[in-house]
Amino acid sequence: MDLKTSHNSPVFVDPLPSLALPMTYTTPTSFPSSGLYLNTPKKKPLPSKIEEVRAAGWLDLMLASSPPRKRQSKDFLPHDVQADDLDLRYRNWMVNYPSALGSFEAITELARGKKMALFLDYDGTLSPIVDNPANAVMSDEMRAAVRHVASLFPTAIISGRSRDKVFDFVKLTELYYAGSHGMDIMGPIRKSESNGHHVECVRSTDSEGKEVNLFQPASEFLPMIAEVFENLSESIKDIEGARMEDNKFCVSVHYRNVAPHDYETVHQRVTAVLKDYPCLRLTHGRKVLEVRPVIDWNKGKAVEFLLESLGLNESDDVLPIYVGDDKTDEDAFKVLKANNHGFGILVSSVPKDSDAFYSLRDPSEVMEFLRTLAAWKEGSS
Numbered sequence: 223m224d225l226k227t228s229h230n231s232p233v234f235v236d237p238l239p240s241l242a243l244p245m246t247y248t249t250p251t252s253f254p255s256s257g258l259y260l261n262t263p264k265k266k267p268l269p270s271k272i273e274e275v276r277a278a279g280w281l282d283l284m285l286a287s288s289p290p291r292k293r294q295s296k297d298f299l300p301h302d303v304q305a306d307d308l309d310l311r312y313r314n315w316m317v318n319y320p321s322a323l324g325s326f327e328a329i330t331e332l333a334r335g336k337k338m339a340l341f342l343d344y345d346g347t348l349s350p351i352v353d354n355p356a357n358a359v360m361s362d363e364m365r366a367a368v369r370h371v372a373s374l375f376p377t378a379i380i381s382g383r384s385r386d387k388v389f390d391f392v393k394l395t396e397l398y399y400a401g402s403h404g405m406d407i408m409g410p411i412r413k414s415e416s417n418g419h420h421v422e423c424v425r426s427t428d429s430e431g432k433e434v435n436l437f438q439p440a441s442e443f444l445p446m447i448a449e450v451f452e453n454l455s456e457s458i459k460d461i462e463g464a465r466m467e468d469n470k471f472c473v474s475v476h477y478r479n480v481a482p483h484d485y486e487t488v489h490q491r492v493t494a495v496l497k498d499y500p501c502l503r504l505t506h507g508r509k510v511l512e513v514r515p516v517i518d519w520n521k522g523k524a525v526e527f528l529l530e531s532l533g534l535n536e537s538d539d540v541l542p543i544y545v546g547d548d549k550t551d552e553d554a555f556k557v558l559k560a561n562n563h564g565f566g567i568l569v570s571s572v573p574k575d576s577d578a579f580y581s582l583r584d585p586s587e588v589m590e591f592l593r594t595l596a597a598w599k600e601g602s603s
């Protein structure tokens with residue numbers, strides 16, 4: 223999908239294969255009017271051949287998504303040779319994406335004399351990937367490591383989950399939280415009232431009564447998201463292992479526990495429901511299809527927004543670091559790279575292309591990195 227609006231308007235480019243739709247759709251009765259909203263042009267029916275190719279693209283993504291966890295991959299590998307091959311490929315890949323732990327000295331060189339700001343994804347970064355999303359708890363050790371860095375640097379968690387849910391897992395009041403892929407941000411009261419995004423914030427209070435800014439650029443989509451959640455739940459209810467998750471401004475359709483021969487059915491059912499919702503789009507994460515509003519907002523924009531709120535956006539003496547494992551985190555890596563302002567760290571145990579600069583293998587390495595960062599900061603101040 224490649225929607226480009228006229229000059230001065232938001233641009234949204236989605237690198238993923240387009241949905242095999244909409245063939246036709248009805249205009250929703252309540253049409254969100256947010257300035258961030260991108261009008262989807264009416265599409266002509268596509269020839270069925272192209273539809274098949276596009277659907278096949280999604281199927282490939284669904285099959286390839288999310289590497290098996292370590293224990294499982296050993297079960298699948300018939301020979302140690304294959305494990306060695308994987309390891310060799312990983313080590314070759316690390317030439318381009320060096321370990322943030324192995325390169326810690328270089329990172330501290332970059333950080334010297336600068337204010338650091340930390341942005342952390344949740345699933346797959348602070349908690350390991352598990353079969354049931356409700357069980358993706360954070361360990362006490364990880365919580366202590368996050369609390370420690372948050373006492374030393376401004377720290378935010380930016381997750382695809384709803385903000386409330388991610389807070390329930392993390393339970394730390396000293397952080398900022400952005401849920402629903404950045405569409406629900408509870409951040410500090412902005413230092414400057416001028417804002418390049420021309421967005422509106424609402425004053426609110428956090429769980430401790432502290433004054434905060436609440437920014438929800440997709441709030442007009444809430445009724446539509448609630449409706450699509452119901453329709454999708456109904457539509458996939460007979461697919462064994464498929465699971466819905468309500469993330470407030472977006473919806474997840476999980477297929478981690480679905481048999482691979484049913485992946486196509488999951489995709490078909492989801493796209494069939496979405497035909498009636500042209501202002502919602504589908505993206506793909508780790509064994510999850512994510513439905514969200516077509517607005518020009520993502521984790522990258524959330525990082526820019528939070529940096530601005532913290533008064534850290536226009537200064538050369540700031541080093542933002544974003545740690546994440548998923549495709550949606552790439553938007554944040556891209557922003558830091560494009561602005562030449564800080565860098566991303568990709569959490570991955572397999573080689574993959576990324577706009578991150580460094581890598582870490584898994585959440586346990588993330589924890590070690592956070593601890594090392596805190597120890598360095600304390601030792602240097």
Ligand SMILES: O=P(O)(O)OC[C@H]1O[C@H](O[C@H]2O[C@H](CO)[C@@H](O)[C@H](O)[C@H]2O)[C@H](O)[C@@H](O)[C@@H]1O
Pocket residue numbers: 343344345346350351352353354355356358380381382383467469474476478507508509510512548550
């Ligand atoms: O931005 P994130 O914090 O990484 O959230 C992205 C999605 O994460 C969760 O799903 C993923 O983790 C689950 C628990 O380990 C796993 O079961 C699932 O297969 C993964 O895709 C979350 O449940 C989703 O709603 C988020 O969109």
